Amino acid sequence: xxxxxxxxxxxxxxxxxxxxxxxxxxxxxxxxxxxxxxxxxxxxxxxxxxxxxxxxxxxxxxxxxxxxxxxxxxxxxxxxxxxxxxxxxxxxxxxxxxxxxxxxxxxxxxxxxx
Amino acid sequence: xxxxxxxxxxxxxxxxxxxxxxxxxxxxxxxxxxxxxxxxxxxxxxxxxxxxxxxxxxxxxxxxxxxxxxxxxxxxxxxxxxxxxxxxxxxxxxxxxxxxxxxxxxxxxxxxx
Numbered sequence: 001x002x003x004x005x006x007x008x009x010x011x012x013x014x015x016x017x018x019x020x021x022x023x024x025x026x027x028x029x030x031x032x033x034x035x036x037x038x039x040x041x042x043x044x045x046x047x048x049x050x051x052x053x054x055x056x057x058x059x060x061x062x063x064x065x066x067x068x069x070x071x072x073x074x075x076x077x078x079x080x081x082x083x084x085x086x087x088x089x090x091x092x093x094x095x096x097x098x099x100x101x102x103x104x105x106x107x108x109x110x111x112x113x114x
Numbered sequence: 115x116x117x118x119x120x121x122x123x124x125x126x127x128x129x130x131x132x133x134x135x136x137x138x139x140x141x142x143x144x145x146x147x148x149x150x151x152x153x154x155x156x157x158x159x160x161x162x163x164x165x166x167x168x169x170x171x172x173x174x175x176x177x178x179x180x181x182x183x184x185x186x187x188x189x190x191x192x193x194x195x196x197x198x199x200x201x202x203x204x205x206x207x208x209x210x211x212x213x214x215x216x217x218x219x220x221x222x223x224x225x226x227x
Contacts, residue, residue, distance in 0.1 A: 032214040043204060043218040044158070051214075089157065093214060098165045099146045100214045104158045 002027040004092050006105030013080050014113050021108045023090035024072040030092040032100070033066060033073050038087045038107075047088075048075070080112045116141035120205050120219040127226055133178075133192040135222050137205030140186065144210040147188040149180055150218075152202040164188060165210065200226045 003026040013019050025033075031052040036044035050057045050064045050073065057064050061080075066073040073092075077084055087109050093102040117140045127133060139145050149161040160173045162180035170180050177196060181189045188205055205219040 034215060043221050046215060046217065049215065099163050100208050100216065102216060106157045
């Protein structure tokens, strides 16, 4: 089955600096890669996603890149703010038997220091 | 727009007691529905998914079960809770036919004592 590895597990940055979280996946059939942000005690919320026919996607301070050949994708947050502090999960997914099978990474705890 | 509800929000139960968690989705038809569990400080583990009424698939063997009595209702149950069942239970939905994005409910925090 699919295996998603996520690094680093924790990340501390100064406010205003950039943060990068990297993920690798194993199943070449995976074609959709969402990123979720989870604040303490809250639900994971989708912040950005990318599909396998696209190499890069940007939404304001957040960008995601995908390298299908190398099977890795990354989340980039620029000009970090304290409210960016949270746990971020990457995921790789594909259609399987009528549903979207999603495999999540183990999460990165991002701390933005004011 | 679509909305997903879960209840209760928090629950404290003794070992060996039964469990029933409910999830409902509004604003969509024929959604795919999912139950995940998140242990403290850990990632997301898929427990069950459903592509239609009465259709339940289990990802991991355990003392939990799921049911989908109505199109937009998903229930997670247990006859006898274990200490290891403690965690944050999240229901999620996606568009049934071609949807690839899963959207999570607010979750139920379960503590088994």
